[in-house]
Amino acid sequence: MSNEQGIQMRMREEHKPFRTKTDECLYKIGMFAAMNRVTVKALRFYETQGLLMPAHIDEENGYRYYTMSQMAVVHQITALKQAGFTLEDIARINAGDDKDVFLLHKKAEMLGKIAKLTAQIALIDGYLAQKELKLDTPVLIKTIPEVTVAAMRDRIDSYDMLFDFMPKMGEQMEKAGCECAIPEYCFTNYLEPGYKDEDILVEICQAVTEESVEREGLYFRKMPRIQAACIYHKGSYDNFAGTYATVLRYIEENDYEIVGAIREKYIDGVWNKDDESQWLSEIQIPVRKRDEA
Secondary structure, three states, X not given: OOHHHHHHHHHHHHOOOEEOOOOOEEEEHHHHHHHHOOOHHHHHHHHHOOOOOOOEEOOOOOOEEEEHHHHHHHHHHHHHHHOOOOHHHHHHHHOOOOHHHHHHHHHHHHHHHHHHHHHHHHHHHHHHHHHHHOOOOOOEEEEEOOXXXXXXXXXXXOHHHHHHHHHHHHHHHHHOOOOEOOOOOEEEEEOOOOOOXXXXXXXXXXXXXXXXXXXXOEEEEEEOOEEEEEEEEEOOHHHHHHHHXXXXXXXXXXXXXXXXXXXXXXXXXXXXXXXXXXXXXXXXXXXXXXXXO
C-alpha cells in the first residue's frame, strides 16, 4: 500500500460519519470541508456569522458535525460570494429575504461598474492615441451649461473666411454694447450635417452677460445645456481632420450618436498667439447614448 493510500485511509477512519437518532449521517468538520472544497477556517467563520451552523456539536469535546443536506447551503454561499454578494447579503437571503430582488440589484450594480470601466478604458485608449496624433488630451464626455450668446450666421466659401467674419461680428457687438461673459466662450456652430469644402453654413457665437438690441445681422439667443464629446486641438486649423477623426471614432465605438450642431470653441488663436503651434481649440459634439434615444 502506497503512502498516499495510507493517508487517505487514515483520513476516512478519522472522519468516519456516524448516524444520529434520526438516522442522518453526520460528518466531522474536516471531512465536510474537504467534501465541499472549502477550508475548516471558512466553516468556522460562517458559523460565527450565522450563515451555516453545525448540525451537531459534541458537548464533551466541542467537535462540529455537518449533514449532507447542508452541502447545498455551502454551495449557495460560495456561488453568491463569487457573484459579488457580501456576507451580510447572504445572511439576509438565508434568513428568507427575496433572492431575486438581491440578484436584480446586484446585476444593476455590476452593469453600472461595467459602464464605468468601459468609459475608463476609452480614456486610456484616448491617451494611447495621443502619441500618434499629437493630441493634448483624450476625448471626454462632459456637460456644457446653458449660455446666452450673441450670434451671426452666414454662408462662407471656405473656412479661411471665418477670420474675416469674426472681426465683423466683433464690431457689431461693440456697437450693440455687448459685454462678454467670463470665462469667455467663443465658438462656431456648423448648422448643416456632414463635411463641406464650400458653401458652409456657419453660426458664430460669443457668450454674453445679457441680450442686447439686435442689429445688422447680430442677434441673441440661449444655447441649451448639452452633453458633448469634447477633444482639444493644438495647432493649425489645417490639421483639424485628424482630431475630428479621433472624436468621431470615439463616438461610434462607445455607442453614442450625434444629436446637434458641432461646435468649435476657440481658446487661443491668431488674435493672441503669433505662433500657430500655440493655437488651442476644442471640438464639442453634442451626443447621447443610442439606448437613450
